[in-house]
Amino acid sequence: MMTNLFSIFDPSTNLFNLSLNWLSTFIGLLFIPYTFWFIPNRYFMFWNFIFNTLHKEFKTLLGINSFNGSTFLFISLFSFVLFNNFLGLFPYIFTSTSHLTLSLSLSLPLWISFMLYGWINNYNHMFAHMIPQGTPNILMPFMVLIETISNIIRPGTLAVRLMANMIAGHLLMTLLSSTGQNMNFLIILLLIVQILLLILESAVAVIQSYVIAILSTLYSSEVN
Template sequence: MMSNLFSIFDPTNQLFNLSLNWISTFLGLMFIPYSFWLIPNRHHMIWNFMLNKLHNEFKTLLGINSFSGSTFIFISLFSFILFNNFLGLFPYIFTSTSHLTLSLSISLPLWLSFMLYGWINNSNHMFSHMIPQGTPNILMPFMVMIESISNIIRPGTLAVRLTANMIAGHLLMTLLSNTGSSFPTYLIFILIIIQIMLLILESAVAVIQSYVIAILSTLYSSEVN
């Protein structure tokens, strides 16, 4: 019996006072070497096709003033979050992206590096983002406050968006699975179908959230150039 519903997200396996569940964050690295040793197959071609599409899209969003190779930062971010989201759908694998510890440690350094680079190298450009074009003079102080607050909370919204979406689906699947023991036989089959549909939905959420985080990070980066 679970003492706490959120205990399914807690790292409980320990060895020498070290949490072993966080090792699941690095399990995505196991999928990388096969592309260098096996003959390219359909999965490899689909993955390369998807990365090429992302590269072209990120390059368009970053604009002509971006540094060459900067798209690989966001492609790596997309791949890392996607692997962790998908691995969390497997039984007995710890979902690291459902914790603010991981999601905030990704979004905060990215946002901070963008802000430092922008304010140091493009101060006038950053000030121009504070006041939208055509704003009346009387509203300018309020617009500066609103834009500053919206800029400050960006890393928090990125982290909470990823964490909340991963927690919501896992909690719903856990709640439904815990009630299965008290159901009659004919309802068990309905519950299994619902669980499969939820698993498909969570797979889509895993891809969408990885894409959203990468796209928003790219947009935040394009604003400082």
């Protein structure tokens, strides 16, 4: 039972000794050509509205000292995670964001680059950030330790948050679908619950992509 339940997250399924499941990560690229039409369509106008809204919000969070075009990095991160989260809801498409391999590969380089930039170019601010204003002298060593630990675990929390939220909903939907053969009279109720869970998972896919993008923006704004 547990093997079948977790088999949807197994990336080792291969064809001709090639692990082709990870190719689902690039399916989101199929949506990009629609934005290059000569005549703007509703799809282009919809994404243009979302990107402009995110650009204004990220620009406000980054502040006036941010580099020009830095918001596009986080908008690209949002789009990439959103496509992978949403495509994982379709049957027989591997959910790559449900694995720590991909989520940590996204969060760890971002965190390392922020830390290197902050400690090399603005180390006074980085030291001051470890001790909040108004902290008593006796608590300063503990605050430095706590802030250091919370700073180190940031990429892990970003990765685990995305992975756990993607796994939880998919596991629940798989668990309910596996019990459908034993529910002859309640199959309509099961279908309704599955549809509601699918709507919930669609919302979670959007929310989690927004959360990882907004937290990455907040982490980068702290090093300026």
